[in-house]
Amino acid sequence: MAVDSKIKGDEGENFVNEIAYKSFFKYWCYPGPKYENGDKKEICDLLIVFNDICIIFSVKNYEFKGNHLRYFNNTIExxxxxxNGAYKTLFKKDKxxxxxxxxxxxxxxxxxxxKIFKIIINLGEGVDFYDITRTQNHSDFITIFDKETFQTVAEELNTVPDFIDYLEKRELLFKNKVVxxxxxxxxxxxNENDLRHLNENIENSIKIIGTEKDLLAYFFTNVRSFPKAITDNSEKDYMVIDIEGAWEIFKNSPNAIKKEFADSSSxxxxxxxxxxxxxxxxxxxxEIAKELLSLNRLKRRAVGISFEEFFDDIRNASEGMIKRRFTEHGNLALVFFNFFPQWGxxxxxxxxDLIFETFAFHYQYKHQTFILLGVSSDPYFTFQMHKNYGKFDIEDEEIIKANIKELGWFTEYQEKVNNVNEFPE
Known part of the structure; x- marks a missing residue:
């Protein structure tokens, strides 16, 4: 029996790991990390660490046999x-x-x-109802996904920024509620136990008829937020939301189909x-990878479109002509330029140096980070990053101005802005 349970547990963790690797990059995922300088025990089932974000996962893969409360005790509890143990190990130990x-x-x-997020993924199927949140001590929030929800959310919001955005807005809506x-x-x-569980704390509960995928459909169609009909009433003592079938309607809509096609550039x-x-x-x-992967799917689409246009431009340009393409996303500036194989x-x-100095000066140092991407027609890529750089001194600025004048850069410069909508017209 214990062997069968371990096999099911391993299968469940592998299922979650593969989805996480694909959506959030294996590079940031630690499957079953152990306390290497301590008791060598497994800390959690999956840990994701990206920049200042930590996501702790617990995965349960028990078969549901008809008794909801026993099942919840074997999984959720x-x-x-x-x-809680993983959090104490990671954040309360010295090292x-x-x-x-x-x-x-x-x-x-x-x-x-x-930012710390705790997520339970419950892979058992066939339950008639389940809690999708848990708030401990009025502030410590736990997200609970079933198998289908996790797979859908991770595949549809398949960047760390998009995934975290959903988790944060979901938490804001549901914290301190029984959902x-x-x-x-x-x-x-x-039976009596099931009814008692459904009616427990009913005065402070939200009941969702349907699935969390249906809730995700409303999140997408409401410009990455939850509808006012829900948020404006979230302070009510009791609410029932019947959204059955919303996900299928959304996924088959022209908007969703056009979005999926447009996202291919990203x-x-x-x-x-x-x-x-x-x-x-x-x-x-x-560090360059972290900066680029800090862009959400829509911003990556804008970068992809910009690069496609730039690469077409350099392939059709006169021999020896140097092209540049600038794009910005908040404090991050990206500059594409072409180079030639015969260059040493x-x-x-x-x-x-020329690209960085001239663009940083032209934009008066407003960007915290510059990523420069050189590309040949092969294509072969080369990279450079400047982060938290200082303002050039007066003498250097005079040299930069002279270089700009000699090269004829920025004289007829028009910044090309790719305005992208999540759901293209």
Whole structure:
């Protein structure tokens, strides 16, 4: 029996890991991390660490055999204890070392973490209802996903920024509430224990008829927020939301189909990071990857469209002509430029300097980070990053102005802005 349970547990964790690797990049995922410099025990089922974000997962894969309360005790309650233990290990110990399967042992960077999320993924199927949240001590919030919800949310919001945005807005809406998803086919002859569970704290509860995928449909169609009909009433003592079938309607809508097609351009960024950046041993590659992957799916789409236009431009340009393309996203500036195979390393480095200096000066140092991407017609990519750089002194600025004048840059410069809508017209 214990062997069967372990096999099911391993299968469940592998299922979750593969989805997480695909959506959030394996590079940031630590499956079953152990307390390497402590008791060597597994801390949690999956840990994701990206910039200042930490996501702690507990995965349960028990078969539902008809008794809801026994099932919840074997899954949710055990998972809550595991998450609480993982949090104490990671954030209350002086130093915790963990290991990524593809890297050496490293110290868990608890001092850089500012956002912590706890998630239970319950893979058992066939329940008629289940809680989708848990608030501990009025502030410590736990997200609960079933199998289908996790797979859908992770595949539809398949960047760390998009995923976190949903978690944060969901938490804001549901914190300190008892929130339950209830099947539209809920049996009428529920036993006393099930009825008691559904009616417990009913004065402070939200009942969702349908699935969380239906809730996600409303999130998408309401410009990445929850409808006012829900948020304006979230302070009510009791609310029932019947949204059965909303997900199927959304996924089959022209808007969703056009969005999926338009998003194909965004995967330029994902593929660039995976195939050209993280596989290199050069300095700053991990930092460049983090900056690019801090863009959500819509911003990545804008970058992809910009690059497609730029690459078409350089392939059709006169021989020897240097092209540049600038795009910005908040404090991040990206500059594409073309170079030629016959250039030596010194010429390429000089071009990097010219590109950075002239654009930083032209935009009066308003961007915190510059990523420069050189591309040849092969294409072959080369990268450079400048972060938290200082303002050039007066003498250097005079040299930069002279270079701009000599090169004729920015004389007829028109910044091209790609306005992208999540649902294209």
């Amino acid at each position: 055990k998972a809550v204890r595991q998450l 915790v070392e963990i290991k990524h399967p593809d890297r050496d042992i490293e110290e868990f960077p608890k001092n850089q973490i500012t 339950q998803v209830i099947s539209p086919d809920l049996p009428k002859d529920l 995967y330029f960024v994902d593929n660039l990071v995976m195939n050209e950046i993280l596989c290199r041993e050069e300095p700053n590659m991990e 390393e010194d010429s390429l480095l000089r071009m990097f």
